[in-house]
Amino acid sequence: MPPKICVENLWMDFDSSRRSNRKIRDKNEAVVPVLQNINLKVEEGEFVCVVGPSGCGKSTLLNIIAGFMKPTRGIVRIDGMEVTGPDQKRVFIFQENGAFPWLTVEDNIGFGLLTEPPEVRRRIVAHYVEMVGLNGFEKSYPRELSGGMKQRVEIARALAANPDILYMDEPFGALDFLTRLHMRAELVDIWQREKKTIMFVTHDVEESVQLADRIVVMSRRPASIAAVIDVPLPRPRDLDAPEYLSIRDEIFEIMGLAHSGINTGQESLEKAEIQPAQGRIVRLPAKTLDADVIIIGGGPAGATLATYLSRAGVDHLILDKTHHPRAHVGESLSYFSIPVLDEIGFLPEMAWEQFVVKKGVSWTIWDDQEQIDLDYRGLGYPEHSYHVDRAKFDDLLLRHARENGTRVFSGANVNRIDFNRHGFAVGITAKVGESRFTLKSRLVVDASGRQSVLGRQLKILKTNPEFPQYSVHSWFKGVERGEKGTANHTFIHLLPTPRSWAWQISIDDEITSIGLVTDREHFVKSGEKVDDYFHSMVSLNPILAERMCNAKRLREFRIDANYSYSMQNFVGNGWLMVGDAAFFVDPVFSSGVSDALNSAKFAAPAIIDALTANEMSEASFKSYERKLRGGAAVWQGLVRLFYENAPHFFRLITESDYKSQAIRLCEGEVYTPEADETLGLLRNIFETACNLPENLKSGEEITQKHKIET
Secondary structure, three states: OOOOEEEEEEEEEEEHHHHOOOOOOOHHHHEEEEEEEEEEEEOOOOEEEEEOOOOOOHHHHHHHHHOOOOOOEEEEEEOOEEOOOOOOOEEEEOOOOOOOOOOOHHHHHOHHHOOOOHHHHHHHHHHHHHHOOOOOOOOOOHHHOOHHHHHHHHHHHHHHOOOOEEEEEOOOOOOOHHHHHHHHHHHHHHHHHHOOEEEEEOOOHHHHHHHOOEEEEEOOOOEOEEEEEEOOOOOOOOOOOHHHHHHHHHHHHHOOOOHHHOOOOOOOOOOOEEOOOOOOOEEOOOOOOOOOEEEEOOOHHHHHHHHHHHHOOOOEEEEEOOOOOOOOOOOEOOHHHHHHHHHOOOHHHHHHOOOEEEOEEEEEEOOEEEEEEEEOOOOOOOOOEEEOOHHHHHHHHHHHHHHOOOEEEEOOEEEEEEEOOOOOEEEEEEEEOOEEEEEEOOEEEEOOHHHOHHHHHHOOEEEOOOOOEEEEEEEEEOOOOOOHHHOOOEEEEEOOOOOOEEEEEEOOOOEEEEEEEEEHHHOOOOOOOHHHHHHHHHOOOHHHHHHOOOOEEOOOOEEEEOOOEEEOOOEEOOEEEOHHHOEEOOHHHOOHHHHHHHHHHHHHHHHHHHHHHOOOOHHHHHHHHHHHHHHHHHHHHHHHHHHHOHHHHHHHHHHOOOHHHHHHHHOOOOOOHHHHHHHHHHHHHHHHHHOOHHHOOOHHHHHHHHHHHO
């Protein structure tokens, strides 16, 4: 049986006289040799890449094999038959996207099937739409798609025509580096399912080793085949494996280039200057970097920090392992989230999206039918916060960062932070599908939340045994919310078991988030149904039980554990942490998003100063760490007071002379010198309360006694 493609003794010359007005004195002077003595065989179902120096004739060879050009001499055979021109059974995919702009995705894919019956055409188009992951975009036009999606349309159109061979000439060359990685992984997956013969021209040696069964290495022009390299590596390929690196380096050696001297597709970013918001000019040395700052995670901390950096002119990018929108707990924003959202210009979007306005917090106690209310009047402007659907909120916040100039890449799972021999973080190694890649930067910011990539890698994550809290939560419809004036407050319903309470948060006019938080020893036991446990706990608070009488659960229950933790270090050489990646104490004060936003606000000037001074040492970020650690300590002290005095905590705050300061503390103003003072006052008040008989005195009496004693 003959090979699928056979190239025999192929030579190609160009006549330069046709391309120039220059007078040619000798006809031999007009002949420009491009290819010489090319002999190659490609078997059916094989994936062959062609690499070589720029301008060596790789594309010319592919065009000849495809029948678009005639060689000066030699012959090309497909299935033993001489190629005399293009054939509809062999499809060519170019670097420039060829999707027809006037046709939808499904019409583009079905373009080569016009002679098929409509039902057959619809079935084939649907198959390839699903294969290339374009479900939901069937009616979209190319102008509405990203570069990678348009390239998928062209690949799907080619495959729908059921060709014997796919010729691909730098098909991903116009895409950014990270999108190319996605497309490579998808192409390998499609090829393994379809088993088409593929000839793929690329200038990227890394790409060829990742994709091919065999690699044809061309010499400089006039080009011949310098070597044909087998790639006997299993797929998916580990781009850090010694075998992979050995093949890659062998190709570089054949081409006469060192690895460090070749462009492997990563962008070389020459930095001249940036203009921070403070008006200073930051002059940076020219370096080959993917960004000055790489942010791991596109949640509230990462997106907010990115927006601050964009407004300061700092080059950065976000890598997020998930694709937004994504479900997330933490739907109530504390009051001191709002100033940060205002600073980054996000409040108009909050109002436009009509998130539920929250004007205070209310508490109920299991043995008391009275509801305790604290509102935001007198705290400042505006006198409200919001409840949010976190999937929507996080998505909008990340879009806002992108609109401000942030490069965002979703679906990239960061495996590790890379350090140089001096112990400085210099970039990351990440994975897209089964493809691994590295990115270089001057600074790495961990905003990965509870995943805490850096904390786990450096083994500096420490859980806090003082607050071993667990939670179970879901969304419900039909929850009674209480009186109109406080219906959209954040509700904390206290339960009689130690360290136990439930939250009630309005997501929209109909949906309410209900969650239970309790100590590990009181949590659902092995074998106990979560649903039964949840409702038994709800029944312990009469007000909550009554509100849940007609509630219908909309989602599966979700369980979260080990809420309280902190890193031993928040900063280091070439890195720092923001938000939940650094610490989290407890959910009782809805502090997660507030801490994420405020830590991003504090990190931004520290990063700008470090880049300005070109000094990324741990010492450069110590003031930021001190500020963040001070806030974490205040939160820990406040949470401790709450759990020690839960039945009386809110009533004492409501009736004390320090009500305003206490509310500000509970609502996230923990990063100021006054926060320690307020916490001290509250601690003294509760110590006074403990000395009264049975703790039954009112908050006003306790406050007066405290004043006399002090």
